[in-house]
Amino acid sequence: MSVIEAPQPPALSTIETPADPDARVPTVLIVDDSPVDRRLVAAIVARNPGLRPVVANDGGEALEMIAGSKPSVVVTDIQMPGIDGLELVKAIRRVHPDLPVILMTAYGSEDVAFQALRAGATHYVPKKSLATELAGTIDAVLAAAARGDRGSQLLRCVERSVTSWRLANDGPLIAALIASLQEELAGMGVCDGGVRTRVGVALGEALANAMFHGNLEVSSDLRQEDERIFHALADARRETSPYRDRRIDVSAEIDRDSATFRIRDEGPGFDTSGLDAPFDPESLTRIGGRGMILIRAFVDEVRHNASGNEITLVVRRKSA
Numbered sequence: 001m002s003v004i005e006a007p008q009p010p011a012l013s014t015i016e017t018p019a020d021p022d023a024r025v026p027t028v029l030i031v032d033d034s035p036v037d038r039r040l041v042a043a044i045v046a047r048n049p050g051l052r053p054v055v056a057n058d059g060g061e062a063l064e065m066i067a068g069s070k071p072s073v074v075v076t077d078i079q080m081p082g083i084d085g086l087e088l089v090k091a092i093r094r095v096h097p098d099l100p101v102i103l104m105t106a107y108g109s110e111d112v113a114f115q116a117l118r119a120g121a122t123h124y125v126p127k128k129s130l131a132t133e134l135a136g137t138i139d140a141v142l143a144a145a146a147r148g149d150r151g152s153q154l155l156r157c158v159e160r161s162v163t164s165w166r167l168a169n170d171g172p173l174i175a176a177l178i179a180s181l182q183e184e185l186a187g188m189g190v191c192d193g194g195v196r197t198r199v200g201v202a203l204g205e206a207l208a209n210a211m212f213h214g215n216l217e218v219s220s221d222l223r224q225e226d227e228r229i230f231h232a233l234a235d236a237r238r239e240t241s242p243y244r245d246r247r248i249d250v251s252a253e254i255d256r257d258s259a260t261f262r263i264r265d266e267g268p269g270f271d272t273s274g275l276d277a278p279f280d281p282e283s284l285t286r287i288g289g290r291g292m293i294l295i296r297a298f299v300d301e302v303r304h305n306a307s308g309n310e311i312t313l314v315v316r317r318k319s320a
Contacts, residue, residue, distance in 0.1 A: 026072035026142055030055045031062040031088065032104070033080045037127075041075065041104070044134050051138065059083025063091055066099070073141055074101045075134070078109040078116065085109075086116045093120035098193025100141045104130065117297035122198055132227070143175070144182075144200035145193070155187020164251040169211045169238055177250065178203050181261070184254050190317050198298040199259075199315055205291035206263050206311050207248065214265030214309055215246035261313045269308035 028045045030053055032038045038055045045053040054071065056062035060083050062074065074092065078085035089101050103124035105113040113124055122141050125133045161184055167173055182200050185191055191199065212218045212230075216237045222230040237243035246266035253260045275292065296302055301314035 025050065025052045027052045027054055027069075028138060029062060029065060029071040029074045031059060031074060031076035031080070031085075033058050033077065037077070041130060041134070044130060045075075045138070048135055048138075059085070059088040059091075062088060066092065066096065070096060070099060073122075073138060073145075074099060075104060075138070076101060077104050077106075078112050079106065084112070086112050086119065089116045089119050089121045093194060097195070098145070098197070100145050100194070100197055102134075102137055102141060114293070114297065117294070120194060120198075122194075123201060123294065140204065141197070141201065144178075144204065145197045155184060156189070158184070158188055160253075160255040161188070162251075162253050164249070167248040167250060169215050169244070169246065169248070171211075174204075174207045174211065174248075178207070181252055181254075181259075184252070185259060185315075188254055188256055190254065190256070190259050191315060195315075195318070199313075202295045202298040202313060203261060203263075205294050206261075206313060207250070209291055209311075210248045210263050210265035210267075210309075213270075214267035215248065216243050217267055257317045259315045261315075262310060263313075264305075264310040267309055272304040272306075272308045275304065 028051050030038055030041045030045065032041065032055075038057075042053040042055055045051050054065070056065055058080050059076070062076070063083070065071075066074070074088075076085045076088055080088075083091070085103060089103075092099050092101055097120070100122035101116075101120065103113050103116055103121050104127050105124050106127045113121075117124065122144075123137050125137050165177060167177065178200050181203060182196055185196050185199060186193075212234055213220065216234050218230060218234045218237065220230075222233065248266075249262075249264045251262045295311075295313065299313045300316045301312075303312040303314075304310065
């Protein structure tokens, strides 16, 4: 079992049986057969006063808890006796397709984790990185899920939409665009809530790649060393020529049966020849390339142009 760095956890009773919890606070259901890891992960979640951690000992107990009171997000281990993480994802997907699931992946569970992503999980965090990455991942997944819940009556009347944007390297502006696209997917009935959240995550990864790695030319290797160095360099380049002058071109074609998104940056591009290689389980443990794993798991088709500065994502409506 991997060792997770975390602060001293609160008393178990304050995690497993919170007194009079506020129903408006997002609930994070943590599923792990290890009592130590449950407590450590709950302590990480509890750092954020805007989240309420609750725990389940295994997949079976998790399903019982979800049936009684659906949480906002599930964070689950992969390797558990009885109902493991993959089976839990499939069961949640059948009954609660809009409930996001984040996987905790340990060494040796990478193959199953990729299967779970394909089966309906929303994101994943390596267990060795939980202390630094879990909180941000939960925030991103909850934001993606919330953005997809605002389909309007007018959008439900749209039969086909073709739109394009030219964006600066502005994170909040990109988030607003993803929200708008998710509203269209919701209103036009292209996919259900769970798929819509996953498409939002995929779009977020593709747009982040275009901004950070394309226009700003900030290497993901810096995130492996220190997230602060990565973001400091990105902030500096937003104010420095030629990086500040580059834009992201986005187009979306959405109808009742499918959605096609094209995202093009003005950076130097990259060699795409290795993208068609078979899935490497160890890639799940690396920060670099993690976005492409999520994109390929969450959409039906991915294409790149020859120079590597444009990506096309295709989502097709699933038969009932």
